Amino acid sequence: MMSTPYFPVKVFLSHSLSVWEERKYQCLARGEIDSLFHYTTAAQSFLWKQVFERYSPFKKEQGFELYKSCFRQICLCVSSSSPYELISLGCGSGEKDHLFLKELLPSVSDVNWTCVDTSLQLLLEACIHCPLSTEKISPILSDILWEDTLKCLQTPGSKRRIFTLFGVLPNIDPFDLFKSLESVLAPGDFLVLNAHLAPVKSESEEDYLEGIESVLYQYDNEETRLWLTEVLRDWGIENKTELFHISIGMYNKFFRIEATVYWKEKGSIPLGHGKVLNVSKGSPLRLFFSYRFTPERLEDFFSRWPFRIVNRWIFPNQEEGLWFLQRL
Structure with a gap:
């Protein structure tokens, strides 16, 4: 019988029954379902994975190779002599983060992975298939904007930190998200995020639509x-x-x-x-x-926050982009 790895999962109160029921009532009362409620059951996680497999650019051969190339270039910008902590906010099934970790492993002296997601099933899937050894993986079950989660991530340890946000920016109000990121990332921390784009000829509202x-x-x-x-x-x-x-x-x-x-x-x-x-x-x-963003509108938004753009990559079909930022 094959042994199954054991992952001690840290659970925050965003997933307690009382908070869950109150959030459920509040979102129904205001007529808008919170995005985290689309990932909470095994059935939802399975259905989301089907959407991801069929429609994500990452799952197409060209998209996979583009991500791999971007991650390889990012690794050239980080210090090879320093230990790192990769912190994935909204890791999902972790496939992009796993690819990033595989590129990081030969490039840095040591790396640990902290992965945060609201779906227990997806979080465990991400941990099981992670290329790191079990003791280097720290899973957290929580809403990534939950106050206690943010406080937990605010204080840097001895390692340098790279945060990732894959598939998160489209489904959370960007102002709420970056207000939280501003409080969590310390000066010098890196942020790698992707954005779903609208392919446009110009920045006019007509072309954007x-x-x-x-x-x-x-x-x-x-x-x-x-x-x-x-x-x-x-x-x-x-x-x-x-x-x-x-x-x-x-x-x-x-x-x-x-x-x-x-x-x-x-x-x-x-x-x-x-x-x-x-x-x-x-x-x-x-x-x-x-x-769905355009590169120029998105970078104008970034300029309002204490982050500098280190690099960016726009995919040939203009439907996806990857940004490499650093906290000032």
């Missing part, structure tokens, strides 16, 4: 619909909603793609702990949003 429309098929498909509506089945409210709809909205000069359903009838929905949600017929419940 046209670029967004050209990638709608990546969201308006059966796999994504199954994944995003799983939360409704899990919460027992699927039959109370209807009209799954993909649309485009703009917030703070960035377009984002949104998935929305609508309440079928006026009524009250019991949510446990004595709480009842009153809903109106036809009122929207947004399931999901995904920002």
Whole structure:
């Protein structure tokens, strides 16, 4: 019988039952599902993995090689004589981070991996397939914006630190995200992140919108619909909603793609702990949003924060980009 590695997982209170139920009630009350609720069950993790396998540029041969080339160039910029800690915020199944670690291993004297995710199943998947030995892996089950998680990561140890954000920037308000990153990263820390882009001819709003429309098929498909509506089945409210709809909205000069359903009838929905949600017929419940950026708009956003751009790579189809930043 094959032995199974044991990973002691640190769990923060973002995943306690009381916090979970309160966040569930609050997001339903404001008509917007928190993104973390799309990754919390084994079924959701499986459905997300199907979307990732089919639509992520990383899963295509050219995309994989582009990431590998970018990581190799990043490794040339880091000190080979220093031990490092790679801290992955929202690691998912960890495939990009594993590739990065494989490039780091020959380049630095030592490396440890701290991986944070809201899905226990994906977190364990990331740990099991990590190229590092078990004792060098520190998994944390938490919301990456949870205050206690941020405090835990604020104080640098003896190692130099590289943070990664793969697949996170599109699904969190970028201002909330970078406010948190500003508090966590110490001067000199590195940040590697990817961004989903809208392929554009120019920075005009008309071309930006046209670029967004050209990638709608990546969201308006059966796999994504199954994944995003799983939360409704899990919460027992699927039959109370209807009209799954993909649309485009703009917030703070960035377009984002949104998935929305609508309440079928006026009524009250019991949510446990004595709480009842009153809903109106036809009122929207947004399931999901995904920002699509342009390089210039995104770099203008970066300039508002204490980070410098060390390098960037825009993929040939202009639908994905990778940025290498350093905290000032």
